[in-house]
Amino acid sequence: xxxxxxxxxxxxxxxxxxxxxxxxxxxxxxxxxxxxxxxxxxxxxxxxxxxxxxxxxxxxxxxxxxxxxxxxxxxxxxxxxxxxxxxxxxxxxxxxxxxxxxxxxxxxxxxxxxxxxxxxxxxxxxxxxxxxxxxxxxxxxxxxxxxxxxxxxxxxxxxxxxxxxxxxxxxxxxxxxxxxxxxxxxxxxxxxxxxxxxxxxxxxxxxxxxxxxxxxxxxxxxxxxxxxxxxxxxxxxxxxxxxxxxxxxxxxxxxxxxxxxxxxxxxxxxxxxxxxxxxxxxxxxxxxxxxxxxxxxxxxxxxxxxxxxxxxxxxxxxxxxxxxxxxxxxxxxxxxxxxxxxxxxxxxxxxxxxxxxxxxxxxxxxxxxxxxxxxxxxxxxxxxxxxxxxxxxxxxxxxxxxxxxxxxxxxxxxxxxxxxxxxxxxxxxxxxxxxxxxxxxxxxxxxxxxxxxxxxxxxxxxxxxxxxxxxxxxxxxxxxxxxxxxxx
Numbered sequence: 286x287x288x289x290x291x292x293x294x295x296x297x298x299x300x301x302x303x304x305x306x307x308x309x310x311x312x313x314x315x316x317x318x319x320x321x322x323x324x325x326x327x328x329x330x331x332x333x334x335x336x337x338x339x340x341x342x343x344x345x346x347x348x349x350x351x352x353x354x355x356x357x358x359x360x361x362x363x364x365x366x367x368x369x370x371x372x373x374x375x376x377x378x379x380x381x382x383x384x385x386x387x388x389x390x391x392x393x394x395x396x397x398x399x400x401x402x403x404x405x406x407x408x409x410x411x412x413x414x415x416x417x418x419x420x421x422x423x424x425x426x427x428x429x430x431x432x433x434x435x436x437x438x439x440x441x442x443x444x445x446x447x448x449x450x451x452x453x454x455x456x457x458x459x460x461x462x463x464x465x466x467x468x469x470x471x472x473x474x475x476x477x478x479x480x481x482x483x484x485x486x487x488x489x490x491x492x493x494x495x496x497x498x499x500x501x502x503x504x505x506x507x508x509x510x511x512x513x514x515x516x517x518x519x520x521x522x523x524x525x526x527x528x529x530x531x532x533x534x535x536x537x538x539x540x541x542x543x544x545x546x547x548x549x550x551x552x553x554x555x556x557x558x559x560x561x562x563x564x565x566x567x568x569x570x571x572x573x574x575x576x577x578x579x580x581x582x583x584x585x586x587x588x589x590x591x592x593x594x595x596x597x598x599x600x601x602x603x604x605x606x607x608x609x610x611x612x613x614x615x616x617x618x619x620x621x622x623x624x625x626x627x628x629x630x631x632x633x634x635x636x637x638x639x640x641x642x643x644x645x646x647x648x649x650x651x652x653x654x655x656x657x658x659x660x661x662x663x664x665x666x667x668x669x670x671x672x673x674x675x676x677x678x679x680x681x682x683x684x685x686x687x688x689x690x691x692x693x694x695x696x697x698x699x700x701x702x703x704x705x706x707x708x709x710x711x712x713x714x715x716x717x718x719x720x721x722x723x724x725x726x727x728x729x730x731x732x733x734x735x736x737x738x739x740x741x742x743x744x745x746x747x748x749x750x751x752x753x754x755x756x757x758x759x760x761x762x763x764x765x766x767x768x769x770x771x772x773x
Contacts, residue, residue, distance in 0.1 A: 328429055336375040343368055361404045365411060368392045373415040377428045382419045382441070390451045397459045405456020409449055416445045486562075486582035492539055492570060494518050497577055506562065506584055508555030519580070524551040524559060531564070538566035538578055549585065561589040602681040604649060605656035613680025613688050614740070621740035625695025627732045629704055630747040631659065633685035634725040634759045647717045652685065654715040655724050662710035663689055663703060688744070697732055697764055704728045704762040711760070727754040728762035 342348055343364075352367075353360050372392055376382040393408040420441040423430045430437045486506050489498040495518055499511045507514070507522055523531055527550040538546040546566045551559045563583045569575040600612035608616065620626045633655055640648040659679045680688045689707070694700050708726065715722040729751025737743050746765040754763040 336371050336378070340368065340371045340375060343371065362407050365392070365404055365408055368395070369408075369411045369415045373419050377419040377422060382423065382428070382430070390448055390455065393452045394455060397455065402456055402459030402463050405452055405459065408456070409452045412448050412452060413445060416441055416448070484584065486580075488519070488580040488582065489575070490519075490566075490578045490580055492578070494520060494535060503582075506554070506560060506582065507552060519552075522552050524553060527551050534564070534566060535578075538568050542568045542571045544568055549589075552582075560584055561586045602656075605653050605681050607656050607660065607687070608680035610680065610682045613682065613690070614744075616678075616680075617688070617690050617744065618740040620690050620692045621733065621743060623692070625693060625733050626740075626743065627691040627694040627700035627703075627730065628743050628747040629689035629691070629700065629707070629762075630682075630729040630731075630744070630751040631655075631687040631689065631707070632727045632751055632755065633687075634727060634755070635723070636685040639722055643717060643720055643722070647720065647722060650717045651715055651722050651724050652681075654722075655711060655726070656681065656687065658710040658713065658724075659687055659689060659707060662707040663691070688747075695733060697730070697766075700730050700732055701762070701764065704730055708760055708762065725760040727751055727759060729754055729765065730762055731765040 352364050369392055372388050373382070376388065393405060393412070397404060419428075420438060422428045423437055423441075424434070432440060484502055484505070485500075486502045487498075487500040488496055488503075491497055495516060496514050499514050501511055503509060503511055503514060509522075520528060520531060530548050531550050534546045534548040538544065544567070547563065549561060549563050552562055554560055561584070563585045565581040565583075567579045567581075569579055570577060600608060602609045617626070617628065633652070636648055636651060639651050656679065663678055678690045678692070680690075682688050689703070691700060691703060694703075707728065711724050711726050715724060729747040729749065731737075731743050731746035731750060733743060737746065750763040750765040754761045757763065
């Protein structure tokens with residue numbers, strides 16, 4: 286089935302384009318007809334009219350493309366020579382050649398438009414040659430001139446100088462423009478190559494936070510195509526808890542033209558996972574070429590995981606996963622400075638016998654089980670506030686000794702309630718291989734009072750109470766009181 290429009294009449298836009306590309310030729314044709322009507326077109330006008338029509342046809346880009354063999358960078362000299370010869374013959378045949386040298390500038394501009402700016406040099410040479418040939422033909426009487434002989438020669442020389450100057454200016458400007466366009470193209474290609482292969486996401490944001498452009502790397506970061514993000518907002522992909530941080534940084538960047546602002550936030554991936562990103566925002570709203578905020582998003586998920594793992598290893602006991610001694614003492618000092626605090630010092634009894642009987646593997650199993658029981662008993666206690674649940678309050682101080690921090694607990698009865706729950710929890714049997722292990726403990730309790738000046742003193746009081754509990758018998762607790770001891 287034939288395609289619509291094939292073989293039909295040309296469309297209005299096509300006709301308009303054809304006429305637009307022939308304006309110079311049509312204008313000159315009209316001028317020749319007017320001169321002919323006034324009997325001022327010379328005796329050879331019948332030869333000039335076809336040449337003018339030919340010049341109008343040669344102006345068409347499609348004709349130039351055909352003459353160039355499909356590549357407008359080729360055959361520039363022959364095409365230019367044909368145009369110059371046609372225009373020269375047309376002008377001199379009607380007797381006004383010396384006054385129409387400006388037309389050579391028009392021919393040069395046409396070639397600059399359809400070819401490259403380098404054609405200005407052969408155009409300059411061709412203009413001088415054609416004007417010289419026309420002036421010689423006029424002087425020899427081969428063509429008619431309506432100007433006196435002397436004036437015709439002066440006009441021809443003057444026109445040549447003006448045409449050469451204009452052609453040179455137009456050509457140099459064209460070369461400069463092409464060089465600038467080439468530099469821009471190279472810059473764009475370089476930017477495109479860098480962005481295409483970069484693992485970082487580059488985004489251009491409007492001042493309202495909407496995405497104007499985002500690089501292809503966003504596919505990896507969010508699982509979303511760049512086109513689907515354009516016009517939307519990155520905040521829609523942020524984890525809710527990180528929205529305040531991102532909005533604060535965006536507001537700071539918006540108010541700081543030229544400044545850089547950074548933050549680390551989490552983005553949701555389309556597959557349901559979460560990625561950590563380091564976001565750098567730079568305000569380039571005062572740069573007319575950008576007029577927005579440039580965001581660089583770098584995936585730091587693995588770096589954060591490594592950092593978190595190293596931080597955990599630096600602050601937690603490798604065997605049990607609870608706080609190590611250094612981290613426990615640091616948290617105890619911070620909790621003590623914040624308000625009322627109670628400390629439980631727990632020493633496991635009978636661990637040496639377990640090691641001697643069943644081996645150190647059994648001893649390690651008993652320690653790990655005891656640490657888990659301590660966490661469950663403390664965090665499951667109703668004496669602690671909801672802000673403590675899930676936090677690290679249990680630490681291994683060394684060997685078979687553990688510490689428990691109770692933030693906000695300033696009374697003995699609340700601390701004792703936790704200790705009693707802890708001792709009940711530790712009565713659970715521990716299975717190791719085919720053996721059942723029993724873990725017992727002695728607990729010392731100390732609560733902040735007016736006489737306790739620092740966290741170290743509080744821990745010392747708990748240690749003293751713990752040794753008193755050991756002396757009184759296994760699986761019991763003692764409370765540090767200046768005058769009245771307590772025991773279970």
